[in-house]
Amino acid sequence: MSKRLFVKGNEAVAMAAIEAGCRYYFGYPITPQSDIPEYLSRELPRLGGEFIQAESEIASINMLLGASATGVRAMTSSSSPGISLKQEGISYMAGSELPGVIVNISRSGPGLGGIDASQADYFQAVKGGGHGGYHIIVLAPSSVQEMYDLTLLAFDLADIYRMPAMILADSVVGQMKEALVPHGRPDTLLPAKDWVVRGKGDGEQRVVKSLYLGDGELEAHNWKLHAKYRELKEKEERWEEFETEDAELVIAAFGSTARIAKTAIMMAREAGLKVGLLRPITLFPFPERAFAALTQRCKRILDVELNTGQMIEDVRLSIARDADVFFYGRPPGAGSLPTPEELLEQIRKYC
Amino acid sequence: MRHDVFISGFGGQGVLLAGNLLSYAAVIEGKNVSFFPAYGVEKRGGAAMCTVVIADGEVGSPVIGSPSVSIVLNQASLDKYGSRVRPGGVCIINTSLVDTAGFDREDIEIIRLPMNDIAMQLGDARMVNMVAVGAYVAKTGAVSPASLTEALKDALPERNHRFIPANVKAIEAGAEQVNNQKA
Incomplete structure (x- = not known):
């Protein structure tokens, strides 16, 4: 059995991301989630991964989009105002059917609001915060152990359903410390990533995109996305x-x-x-x-x-x-x- | 078994370290524990506080409105939080820095200890938090003294492990004061 550690919720998220095989993180600092990039900036380079403090939240979500399009596991994190900035990228990821994990250790708003705990980003998270009528998977941990467990789950669900998954928490869960028993990834069967971007040089070209201009193409695409949301409702409700x-x-x-x-x-x-x-x-x-x-x-x-x-x-x-x-x-x-x-x-x- | 304690003082008094130390000791004992620091824009000299909940079963809320025990290290904390201690609860007050003249709650037990003076006699006023932890544990038995000693290794960075013996003495001094008052 693993040792019982005593860590912050935010650290548990970062530890679980590494355990999940995430080796790419892109983010921009904001209270109260900066323990996540701090931890990953220290650990990812040692593991041969990449930590990038991007020039902005918008850049980091687009880096996540790009990394996910190549098939690797990647993550970004921020807090409410930063998550607002990422919405365009999240919509593009949803439209492009890209996995990827987004962590929102939310703070109070609207606008710059304050740094205190808040659950006011519920609508934004679950109703599709950007344009175009999509959903993402949203998981709400309530303990440090669950910050770890649900981050592992987020990566798996994102890969299985090919859509972004969000961890929605706040500074109470992010900043408090509790006992944590780290464990390995669950033995979940994951679909092959036979859709990752590829140039013409290695056989068939594969494009990842959210632009569908052909007659009827976009409607069909939306029905396909909708079917996934229905499947999620049938199979993945947790409480x-x-x-x-x-x-x-x-x-x-x-x-x-x-x-x-x-x-x-x-x-x-x-x-x-x-x-x-x-x-x-x-x-x-x-x-x-x-x-x-x-x-x-x-x-x-x-x-x-x-x-x-x-x-x-x-x-x-x-x-x-x-x-x-x-x-x-x-x-x-x-x-x-x-x-x-x-x-x-x-x-x-x-x- | 369930213990909740609210620790408050100003930044630099070791409020967060005291809470961390108790929590690590509880982890060592296989108990469930939550440590919730007040999270704000405070810094050294500003207000510092944390809540620790130790339980055999589920911890439940990491925040408590009326703590069963409150450790008060400075005047501002007593003025602001003294009234919140749960009836029947305990308030452990650092009388080196706190005037308790106006604090007249008859529904709780008040333990008055000159913690800065005790720490200074042991050689360093910065150990005021350890005196407080010693007093708290002697009063409540929330964790064992042996676990606290063990937990110092986890709670202190490696470079400060040389101070562990001094800290153990400060914990013991705080405990002794409470035990003497009991006797």
């Missing part, structure tokens, strides 16, 4: 349930907020309140079926987010009219992090 069996109220929360909610739930249980947690791990595909199944027996959902209400829309869509959905959230910023005690007060309102 965690905590104390939901007999729950009369279930909190829906992801990432850092789910962690805070867990302690609130433990406190509520001690007080005899029947409360549970449903934590989406994949934000796209959103675990619709979990919510649909849960609300067959539990009729009250309290959605908690570190924003003014975004995931709640997907919760509502998932359960139709099967349950009442309440909301508690705060716009992010300094001093805005809710505490377990605060969430317990909210739980009491609906129990």
Whole structure:
């Protein structure tokens, strides 16, 4: 068994990227994710990889696009304002069916906002932040171990579905330290990359592009992308349930907020309140079926987010009219992090 | 078993090292632990704080509104966070730098220790954080003294390992003060 390490969430992401075989990183510094490039700038050159601090976020996402087009595993990371700058490149990657991992250790906005933890990038992440009606895979870790595990998963899912995958976290999960047991890549069967760019010199020329001008070409391409999103929904929804069996109220929360909610739930249980947690791990595909199944027996959902209400829309869509959905959230910023005690007060309102 | 502690002071007092040390000791003991530093634009001389949660089961929230134990290393921390200690909890205060005259909470246990003076007697005021950790562990038993000693190797960079014996003495001095007050 590996030794239990004690590391920051951001470091766990970087360690997992290396374990996943990622040898190319392109990024531009921004708080609170700079531990990721710091770690990789130290480790990648030793492994024969490349670390490039690009001139901008836009340059780094396009470097990721280029690297992925050659078939290698590559990554970029940033925080909210930087992720906004990358959206054009992410749309091009989605259109070009390119894998690649993008990490968003999000901070509060809009605009430059502040450096504090935030979940206000949910819409941008799961609804296709750039133009053209695409989706990317979005994974939301809530512990240091999960930062590691889900980064490994992100690389695999990106390769399997040929689309970008994002790790969406915040400074709570990124900056906190917890025990981590590193482990090898899962033994996942990956499709051959028979699509990587190739010139005419080595046989058939292969082009990676997102431009489709022929009659009907683009429609067919979009239906193909859409089919992948449907397949993701069928096969890759992931979530965690905590104390939901007999729950009369279930909190829906992801990432850092789910962690805070867990302690609130433990406190509520001690007080005899029947409360549970449903934590989406994949934000796209959103675990619709979990919510649909849960609300067959539990009729009250309290959605908690570190924003003014975004995931709640997907919760509502998932359960139709099967349950009442309440909301508690705060716009992010300094001093805005809710505490377990605060969430317990909210739980009491609906129990 | 579940322990949460909020440690605060100003940058340079070793608040984050104290939290890291406790966390490493918990990792050594096979426990679950989260260390959450206040993350802001602070630097030396500014405010520094961290929350450590140690549990046999799930840690849950890495942030706590009303900690069961609060370690207060400077006046600003007491003024700002003293009222947050959970009723029935413990507040360990560095009276070398903190005036507790206006702090009259009868619903918690207050442990007053002149931590800077104790550290200075041992040769270096910078060990104030180790005195605090020693007092905390003696009070709560969150981790064992042996694990703390072991954890110093993980928490301190290699070049500072020569200071481990001095730090162990400071931890022991903090623990002794608490044990004497108990007796």
